Amino acid sequence: MSKKPKRIIEHALLEGIGPISAERLLALPENEWGLLRSAITDARRARPPAHVARCLMCSGPVFIQARAFRGFRLPYFAHFKGGDATCPWHTGETLHPDDARALQYGGAQESAAHRMLCEQIAELAAADGRCVSAEVSKYLPPTDNARGRYPDVLIVRRDTPKIAVEIQLSNTFQTEVSARCLHYEREGVGLLWVLYGLDLQADDLPQSFRDVVLRHRGNAFLLDDEAVTASHARRTLVLKCYLRGPDGRFETGRLVSLDDLTFSSKGPPYLEDRVTPGLLARGEAARETWRMALRGRSPDFSYADLRSPAFLTANEQLCGLVPGLRQWQAETFQGQWMFANLIAVVFSALSHANGTFRNYASRQDNVQALLNSKLPSENLQPFALIMQEILQRCGADDLLLGSVGTHLDRALALGDGNFVLYYEAPWSAIAVLLPELFDPLLRFELETLDALPAWARPKIAATAKSAVPPVHPAHQPQSLAENHGFAHHPG
Ligand SMILES: [Zn+2]
Incomplete structure (x- = not known):
């Protein structure tokens, strides 16, 4: 030491x-x-x-x-x-990237192996009948910015967007990866990184490879002997794709052609998105028991349902995740029951925001009728702030412009003391159930993948997001802000 x-x-x-x-x-x-x-x-x-x-x-x-x-x-x-x-x-x-690059390359820009790999990829891609051209280091003039780029291989095929193939060497820098990703995304050109010179099973996979695999959503693309043989046989470019499992290990490679890949609006293409499902799993797991309980409700939506074993199980699980919820329920008149009723209304509203309305709280056939009847009731009024916050953040924020907003305003006019405030346990519980709405870090991550669920994308608030003032520190314990993402709320 x-x-x-x-x-x-x-x-x-x-x-x-x-x-x-x-x-x-x-x-x-x-x-x-x-x-x-x-x-x-x-x-x-x-x-x-x-x-x-x-x-x-x-x-x-x-x-x-x-x-x-x-x-x-x-x-x-x-x-x-x-x-x-x-x-x-x-x-x-x-170390500045340029200095580090000079050290690593020792002056030499490109190895002979790199060049040969580029030429091989171009040749295999050119054998495809739909291929118009496949060229190595061809200058790609920009459409909307001053500087163009030389992709390692540029593949132009009939009726599909252009694809730039870049060879990722172990010493390619994150800044270079980033610059190319941004450039091709702007230009509407698909960008496929082919990894070269690595052992995917090695524990010390260089960070630059990890960065690229993550940008491909957990997919690693290589050109090995098997892929070359398959390319010749199928007369199109075939690559070996290794998918990264949840444990971080790569699965057995599969042979894929360019047609097998999904080219999304955000980031490089992939065979299977191995990143987004993991990000969405937290919220889905937290909601699962509630979903099961809600689906099992009686046809007349009896309040007795909310005390059924399924609801008790769901509540038990949530109380385990949110210290304080059990105590809040015990100290609040009919607290447990009121909270279950809130969940039924919230999940109904979110199913509407998702475009697949399902009423878990009443027999009414649309979300306005449901909310207009429930919001004025004394069972739901204490949750007026929570309801307002959820509606603002979800894909049903347009409801606030109509009668639903009026009912909420009326409830909120009753003033502090009449509803559950930000530092109280039901807020933390809602944040645990709906991280897609309340965890700004998760939202950011999903946005970078263009993978926010439809119900978590506000319609009208999208443009006014940055105008949201920060919450008053007194209403906002630091731990809550950090754990559950109540970093901002509309005043
Ligand atoms: Zn500093």
Whole structure:
């Protein structure tokens, strides 16, 4: 232990998300901090450059650095080069990408193997009858910005968007990966990274490969002997695709052609999206028992249903996740029952926001009739703030413009003391059940994948998002803000 312990950036402020501690960053799954890492790099490469993350001490821009530790990769915030050296959390100079590149390449830009691989991919792609051209390092003139690029291989096929193939070497930098991703996305050109010179089963897979695999949503593409043979046999470019499992290991490779891939509006293509389902799983798991209970309600929606074993199970599970909910229910007259009734109404409203209305609370056949009848009742009025917040954040925010909004305004006019306030347990419980609405970090991650569920996309509030004022600190315990994402709420 001769080395002095390194200082670390203890908190960073993420734009639109709020403060994130070094501890919370370390606790995030690799996919989640990886998405943040890419988004921060992309923002810095964007024109004009944006700062997604800042040091909370000196407010200098920071990025996420990955360090290997006993077979794990751990994420840390680090200042960009040229940051404020007097910052108490300063971590020392980070190598500028250009200097680092010069060191790694030793002056030589491209290896012979790289060039041969490019030519082989172009040749295999050109054998396809639909291929118009497949060229190596052909200059691609830009459509809407000044500088073009030389993709390693540019494949033009009839009736499909162009595809740029880039060879990812172990020493390709995150900044270069980022710049190419941004460029081709702007140009509407599909970007496929083919990894070269790596062992996917190795524990110490370089971070640059991990970044690219994550951008391909957990898919790694390689050209090996088997893929070359299949390409010749099928007369089209066939690659070997390795999907990354939930445990981080790669599954057995599969042979795929370009037609097998999904080219999405955000980010590089994939055979199977191995990232989004994992992000959505938390909310789905938290809601599952409630969903089962709601689906089992009696045809007349008797209030007795809300005390059935299925509801008790769901409530038990939620109380286990949200310390304080059990106590709140015990201290509130008919608290447990009222909370179950709230869930029935909320889940109905969200099914409407999802375009598949299902009424879990009454026999009415539309969401307006349901809310107009329930909101004025004394069972739901205490949750007026919660209902308003949910409706504002979900895809049914247009309901607030009509009679539903009027009912809520009337309830809110009763003033503090008449409804559950932000620091009370039901808020935390709702945040646990609906992280897609209330966890700004998760929302950000899903947005970068264009994967926010329809019900979590506000219709009218989308443009006014940045105008939302921060909540008053007195209403907003720090732990709640950090754990459940109540970083902002409309005043
Ligand atoms: Zn700093």
